[in-house]
Amino acid sequence: APGPRPEAQRQRAAHALLAARERTQALTGCVDEHELTAQHSPLMSPLVWDLAHIGNQEEQWLLRTVGGRDALRPEIDSVYDAFAHPRADRPALPLLSPQEAHGYVAEVRGRVLDVLEHAPVDGADPLLAGGFAFGMIAQHEQQHDETMLITHQLRQGPAALTAPEPPRAEPDAALLPPEVLVEGGPFTMGTSTEPWALDNERPAHPRLVPSFFIDTVPVSNGAYLQFIEDGGYDEPRWWHPEGWEQVRRHELAAPLFWRREGGSWIRRRFGTVEPVPPEEPVLHVSWYEAAAYAAWAGRRLPTEAEWEKAARHDPRTDRSRRYPWGDEDPSPDVANLGQRHLRPAPVGAYPGGASPLGVRQLIGDVWEWTASDFLPYPGFRAFPYREYSEVFFGDAHKVLRGGSFAVDPVACRGTFRNWDLPVRRQIFSGFRTARDAEPV
Ligand code: AVJ
Ligand code: FE
Numbered sequence: 001a002p003g004p005r006p007e008a009q010r011q012r013a014a015h016a017l018l019a020a021r022e023r024t025q026a027l028t029g030c031v032d033e034h035e036l037t038a039q040h041s042p043l044m045s046p047l048v049w050d051l052a053h054i055g056n057q058e059e060q061w062l063l064r065t066v067g068g069r070d071a072l073r074p075e076i077d078s079v080y081d082a083f084a085h086p087r088a089d090r091p092a093l094p095l096l097s098p099q100e101a102h103g104y105v106a107e108v109r110g111r112v113l114d115v116l117e118h119a120p121v122d123g124a125d126p127l128l129a130g131g132f133a134f135g136m137i138a139q140h141e142q143q144h145d146e147t148m149l150i151t152h153q154l155r156q157g158p159a160a161l162t163a164p165e166p167p168r169a170e171p172d173a174a175l176l177p178p179e180v181l182v183e184g185g186p187f188t189m190g191t192s193t194e195p196w197a198l199d200n201e202r203p204a205h206p207r208l209v210p211s212f213f214i215d216t217v218p219v220s221n222g223a224y225l226q227f228i229e230d231g232g233y234d235e236p237r238w239w240h241p242e243g244w245e246q247v248r249r250h251e252l253a254a255p256l257f258w259r260r261e262g263g264s265w266i267r268r269r270f271g272t273v274e275p276v277p278p279e280e281p282v283l284h285v286s287w288y289e290a291a292a293y294a295a296w297a298g299r300r301l302p303t304e305a306e307w308e309k310a311a312r313h314d315p316r317t318d319r320s321r322r323y324p325w326g327d328e329d330p331s332p333d334v335a336n337l338g339q340r341h342l343r344p345a346p347v348g349a350y351p352g353g354a355s356p357l358g359v360r361q362l363i364g365d366v367w368e369w370t371a372s373d374f375l376p377y378p379g380f381r382a383f384p385y386r387e388y389s390e391v392f393f394g395d396a397h398k399v400l401r402g403g404s405f406a407v408d409p410v411a412c413r414g415t416f417r418n419w420d421l422p423v424r425r426q427i428f429s430g431f432r433t434a435r436d437a438e439p440v
Pocket of ligand 1: 140143147388417418419420
């Protein structure tokens, strides 16, 4: 079947690039020059590095590769090569100043929009078909916007971001069944048709998943507090040996940003302090913390295939959907995405976003750790560059699914795969649990 007309594809690409740039401007425009060049945490780049890296990636792919144009600033490529310099070393690099970086990204963008106007998005070149390269770069910018939001969360000092309305709770949340049975059988994992899906989501392939139960909602702060109060952080038997090592070395006793004051837990959130809300999904936990909680609860993390089957498989049609609620793009009624709120919604929110079996909040709110290592699907081909996914495959990284409140819809799908080291907890990570079902 013919896809959308080229003009519609160009418009979609232009809109995605513009939306990403508006967010980048907001995240870099709300703090002064000193805060843009400072390193707020050795885990993160200075914000001004992310800003110019966004422009440099766009220059390399959309101006030079797609547009065939000469390099604007070839001398800065190595400064903004993420593989050449670990984050902790980036403040010492000869970085563009905030003013230069803003000018650079604007100049690149102006020329890119010119390239887009003439790009053959309806041709056979897989880099351009459906506007893929433009969508890839819009997703890249949005991913760095989430990274910059993490930097904002780590930063000390008064709030710089305005907090819009908190997301709504659902009155029926307490009445939901705690878990849902997903019947055993094959389903289609991954995609071969989603135009802007990245290489690691491809190709679509059959997966046999035995019966399992999965939590209806993400694990809440209130539930996680029971693990803490039951001495979870003092009990090595719940922990992976490396997780236990991390607990001892860093004297971990709670999720990142939590602090005990008097008899209760408070947390720092984007420059403000508030009591830990019991009804919110737990946030800023490592894979080790998620796995320890699950062991304590007599359960386990879902595998990546289980998570995707729960999120996409419709048992009535035996089809995999693009999203839990169907094939329509996300809207504010079905998922907490796009940094519309600076926090996840209370567990049980977004009944309109539930999967066919009634599982809620699979998309948005918090990234969900899975039990699985980040590995290629059968038939994987690195595209268009090995450094996006392929160099990270192996047993060092665990897969996260679903996207957080800080993820833009353009970088979020039922098939989208994120990954990180199991010790990481500055990311917007939470989890839900699962258990085997007895075969019938
Ligand atoms: C997919 C989120 C793990 O931020 O390291 C950004 C995305 N890749 N620039 C990351 C990415 C290159 C990546 N993650
Ligand atoms: Fe990048």
